[in-house]
Amino acid sequence: MAYDVDLFVIGGGSGGVRAARIAAGHGARVMLAEEYRLGGTCVIRGCVPKKLMVYASRFADEFEDAAGFGWTLGEARFDWSVLKANRDAEIARLERIYRSLLDSSKVEVADERARIVDAHTVELASGRRVSAGHILIAVGASPTMEPRIPGGDLGMTSNEVFELENQPERILVIGGGYIAVEFAGIFAGLGTKTTLLHRGDKLLRGFDEDLRDALGDAYAKRGIDLALGLTLSRIDRDGGRLAATLSDGRVETFDRVLVATGRRPLTAGLGLETVGIATDGIGAIPVDAYSQTAVPSIYAVGDVTNRANLTPVAIREGHAFADTVFGGKRHCVDHGLIPTAVFSTPEIGTVGMGEEAARAKHGDDVVIFKAGFRPMKATISGRDERTLMKIVVQGSTDRVLGVHVVGHDAGEIIQMAGIALTMGATKADFDRTIAVHPTASEELVTMRTPHVVKAPVGVG
Known part of the structure; x- marks a missing residue:
């Protein structure tokens, strides 16, 4: 036909x-x-x-x-x-x-x-x-506006946020994933008083726990009000503003409510x-x-x-x-190893397995290398910020299972790390790579001592 x-x-x-x-x-x-x-x-x-x-x-x-x-x-x-x-x-x-x-x-x-x-x-x-x-x-x-709540239609999604004609003085961002985290960082950086509401106890579910902790600490230091372990019960009009009732009973007013809970x-x-x-x-x-x-x-x-x-x-x-x-070239996409970035401030770059996922699959055959430090720029600027570099390695094969970065240009760094992991790089490959100095990313090729998790007092 x-x-x-x-x-x-x-x-x-x-x-x-x-x-x-x-x-x-x-x-x-x-x-x-x-x-x-x-x-x-x-x-x-x-x-x-x-x-x-x-x-x-x-x-x-x-x-x-x-x-x-x-x-x-x-x-x-x-x-x-x-x-x-x-x-x-x-x-x-x-x-x-x-x-x-x-x-x-x-x-x-x-x-x-x-x-x-x-x-x-x-x-x-x-x-x-x-x-x-x-x-x-x-x-x-x-984007979805879920879960459905009374007055939920007064909120906006990540589609409508780009149509805002005026900057809100106060905003409530709901969600704990990429979109919520990124917009919370944007509004806070622009001077909007920002509250980030998430039902979980940490942001970015599914990411390496050290990344989640680092971002939570950084956002709190940047003045973002982290309302964790809470949900939104209802939204009501309050004059020209919006009154948001949280699951703990408190009521706070905002100019806008951004719902970023899923798509x-x-x-x-x-x-x-x-x-x-x-x-x-x-x-x-x-x-x-x-x-x-x-x-x-x-x-x-x-x-x-x-x-x-x-x-x-x-x-x-x-x-x-x-x-x-x-094209006569039959091939498919490998979804198993995808480098990605979260454009929060500080930025996050990640590829491969987090520590928790690696231990769930490989048990004790996992070695962690980790470095946390104050970036060079902050030593003179006086800014209170930290950079985190983390490498997850399978001990028996020396293969690098995951690389995770929190800090300036983490997305740029992780793209290059993604090439190495896609090629099956080992920790020895990282170690024999000459560092570019002085940079933050050189930490990825200079970490030599495995991170040892200390046992709780009275254990072991």
């Missing part, structure tokens, strides 16, 4: 755009539909605009530190409207680049919603139907039920290692599959799909 196109991509985010471009490069006729803006969550209302705000939030530290290095500065003032305008202009520029890349790849773009009619047909909101040899779902996920795949209304694709409990699409669904002609990549919800993973999955289906 002759189809209108070889590939129809639903979703113009990072994963969908990469898949469309690579498939077109392999000679496929490709069409892509995006109902909002090209670039997806990461470019439009996620990693990129958020990282720009992170940069903005760190200038206050730079101004303060400058005095210790001999600089005398005038009064520093922050203008939210200037940041918003410049940030929005940059995002618009990036969106134009995405469109240009698709145009140059000869990918036809439909700026409207699409839904699946059958295994080889997609219908656009305009009513146009397009037949395709293969369909790729790359619609991503969206769900955007599968509602896609027509999956018409072709027999059943989603899981949160709406994610089950796929195999090659991103293929239960319907052979339909694939899915990115956050909509809920495998590893990170932009570089979606890009890699989209590329692998296109190579496999249209």
Whole structure:
């Protein structure tokens, strides 16, 4: 049967755009539909605009530190409207680049919603139907407002935060994951009185415990009110502000409440039920290692599959799909070792196993190397901050299982460490690498003495 196109991509985010471009490069006729803006969550209302705000939030530290290095500065003032305008202009520029890349790849773009009619047909909101040899779902996920509470609709999600016209004087951020932690750091750095509410006893569940402790300590020192072990019971209007009732009974008022408690795949209304694709409990699409669904002609990549919800993973999955289906190069993505960064302040970079996960798998066959120190810049600036470097090693093989960093440029450092771990580096490989001095990252190749956990008094 002759189809209108070889590939129809639903979703113009990072994963969908990469898949469309690579498939077109392999000679496929490709069409892509995006109902909002090209670039997806990461470019439009996620990693990129958020990282720009992170940069903005760190200038206050730079101004303060400058005095210790001999600089005398005038009064520093922050203008939210200037940041918003410049940030929005940059995002618009990036969106134009995405469109240009698709145009140059000869990918036809439909700026409207699409839904699946059958295994080889997609219908656009305009009513146009397009037949395709293969369909790729790359619609991503969206933030949730859960759990549902009275007045919960008065809060905002990480989508709406980028639309704020004015900087809040006081904000309540709810959640303990990447998004909540990063926005709490942003607002606090910009001068907003910030409360971070999380039902757990520590932030960043699933991360190495030393990282979690280090971030909690650092945030407390930076003046962020950590309301841990608590939940939000209700939100009420209080004049022009919001009154938040916490689970311990106290009521506090804020200008804004940001709910960052999770995200769900955007599968509602896609027509999956018409072709027999059943989603899981949160709406994610089950796929195999090659991103293929239960319907052979339909694939899915990115956050909509809920495998590893990170932009570089979606890009890699989209590329692998296109190579496999249209390029004659069958391969899949290894989700087992993914370097990642949390753009808190201080920053976190991590790759591989944390100490707890390593001990759960390898028992006593785990050796820890750890260094905590005051960074060189702080010795003159006088800032009270610490850097943490940690290496997790399997004792019997000497293989490095994980590397974890808290401090300046941790994300940049962990990218390079990720290469080493992907190649199967051993601790001996780290040890024979010549240090770059003076840097913080040199600690990763100069740690020689294993960290010994002291037994409690009266034990052993």
